[in-house]
Amino acid sequence: MIRFDRVAKRYPPGIDALSALSFEMTAGDMLIVSGHSGAGKSTLIKLVAAIEKPTSGAVLVGGQNVGTLSRSALPFLRRRLGLVLQDQKLLFDRSVFENVMLPLSITGFPPKEAMQRVRAALDKVGLAMREKALPIALSGGEQQRLAIARAVVSRPALLLADEPTAHLDAETAADVARIFHEFHRAGVTVLIATYDGHLFPDARTLRLDHGCSVA
Amino acid sequence: MRERSAWITDAQSHDGCLEFPMNIWLVNHGRALRIALRRLIAAPLTTLLSLLAIGVALALPAGGQMLLNNVQRLMGSTSATPQISVFMAVDAGRGAATELAARLKKHPAVKQQRFLPREDTLQRMKANAGLREIIDVLPDNPFPDAFIVTAIADQPATLDLLVEEFRQWPKVAHVQLDSAWARRLEALLRLSRNVVILLGGLLAIGLIAITFNIIRMQVLTHRAEIEVSQLLGATNGFICRPFLYFGALLGFAGGATAWLLIAAAAWWLRTPLDDLLHLYEFTFSLQSLSLVDSALLLGIATGLGWLGALLSLGQHLRHS
Known part of the structure; x- marks a missing residue:
């Protein structure tokens, strides 16, 4: 599903976020990317989602080198990913329901079926009762769960999350981790960058240190 | 070109929606139109001011066009086909006149004479009290024999040639094209039309600039x-569409505003103008x-609004 082949990412002016990183994950895997702050975890997630392009090496997602993807093909890669970014990128001028609806509007999903899916996704993360609320009225944990609901509503085969449990208390973090476990059990490939590696004790871990993989 | 992997192309036929591509198309456009309308209504004051700016800008050339059409209609109802007056020399004699009549009759360019x-002519002029006194003083009839000629052609160039030709004929003292005033007016109208086109072009650029700026905001x-x-996989088209609809709607509504302004102005001017023309x-x-x-006004306004939005999006989405 994902393969990194000697991937390096250098930000100007010469800061190496990742250097010669190689790893592979197969469909249905759950992989935790851990490491200190600045180890390159976020960069790794952004490379998979083609938000950043590698300086050298190849990032293959579903057999496709996403670093060389054309601008017009990019949206169709993103549609197959569920993306939970560190800053959740929620839209604060629309309701919880409309936030989760957005990915389905983008793919031109029939409205009726889309509404059922949005409700199912909200139900899965425990926000079914809050669909009319504005994101600003949600707690930190609820906002995170909203971001997850939006990421999974189009039922992607691959779920990416960048620090999904940051700024959450232990109980809420465990709750969010449980949701990711559930998706993994349902067959979704899950890639999570986190420093809370202990929340996912059963998952395979890729430990990064200054942009390099360490055993 | 590199082929997209099946995994990604598969996303394009996401969840079987491709079975109804027309439906997706309709849903997408309906959604974009709804968003655009919502945004127009969400800021009523801004929308109103934009509409006024566009409306006034469009009303100037469109109003000019309306006035020109009216003047042309007025001319059409008054100026008959151009006539050529051929005056003979006072001493030409009736024989020469008969000869000329025959010559005119045979002329292929003459329709009627x-x-x-x-x-x-003398009798007609004497009917005028003021003129009679003057005429009575004169020893002879001062008026020549004359012909009023209507040509088949009515293009100014052809008529000019005909006038020149008549001038060369013997015993012809003076030839006059009666439609000179009409032609002057026509030339003036042509000039005015060009001014309207120029004005229209300039204000069209203004309209594009207005929408460009509004869309930038x-x-x-x-x-x-x-x-x-x-980030969620929206295509450029999906993102641009509401803005394009917004620009087009703004243009359309601006065109309608211009139409209303012109209709109101026409209504307001109608009575005093009627009174004035009645005197003439x-x-x-x-x-x-x-x-x-x-229809042209609304169509062009809509198109310009859309174009302004398109240019603005090309400029501002690239840097986002």
Whole structure:
């Protein structure tokens, strides 16, 4: 599903976020990317989602080198990913329901079926009762769960999350981790960058240190 | 070109929606139109001011067009086909006149001719009290025999040639094209039309600039939404469509505003203008824009709004 082949990412002016990183994950895997702050975890997630392009090496997602993807093909890669970014990128001028609806509007999903899916996704993360609320009225944990609901509503085969449990208390973090476990059990490939590696004790871990993989 | 992997192309036929591509198309466009309308209504004051700016900008050339059409209609109702007056020398004699009549009759460019004997002219002029005194003082009839000629052609160039030709004929003292005033007016109208086109072109650029700026503000306002949509896999078309509809709607509504302004102005000017023309013995009623011109106005306004939005998006989405 994902393969990194000697991937390096250098930000100007010469800061190496990742250097010669190689790893592979197969469909249905759950992989935790851990490491200190600045180890390159976020960069790794952004490379998979083609938000950043590698300086050298190849990032293959579903057999496709996403670093060389054309601008017009990019949206169709993103549609197959569920993306939970560190800053959740929620839209604060629309309701919880409309936030989760957005990915389905983008793919031109029939409205009726889309509404059922949005409700199912909200139900899965425990926000079914809050669909009319504005994101600003949600707690930190609820906002995170909203971001997850939006990421999974189009039922992607691959779920990416960048620090999904940051700024959450232990109980809420465990709750969010449980949701990711559930998706993994349902067959979704899950890639999570986190420093809370202990929340996912059963998952395979890729430990990064200054942009390099360490055993 | 590299082929997209099946995994990604598969996303394009996401969840079987491709079975109804027409439906997706309709859903997408309906959604974009709804968003655009919502955004127009969400800021009523801004929308109103934009509409006024566009409306006034469009009303100037469109109003000019309306006025020109009216003047042309007025001219059409008054100026008959151009006539050529051929005056003979006073001493030409009736024989020469008969000869000329025959010559005119045979001329292929002449449609119709009317002979005005000098005696008739004298009688007609004497009917005027002021003139009679002067004429009575004169020893001889001062008026020549004359012909009023209507040509088959009515293009100014052909008529000029005909006038030149008549001038060369023997015993012809003076040839006059009666439609000179009409042609002057026509030339003036042609000039005015060019001015209207020029004005229209300039204000069209102004309209594009107005929408360009409005859409730029819109893009800035919706920056977060655009960014999130891009992350969620929105195509450029999906992101641009509401803005394009917004521009087109703004143009259309601006065109309608211009139409209303012109109709109101025409209504307001109609009575005083009727009164004025009545004094000149014209019966004429000022008409607002014709159906074709109205459709053209709305169509062009919509197109310009759309174009302004397109240019703005090309400029501002690239940097987002």
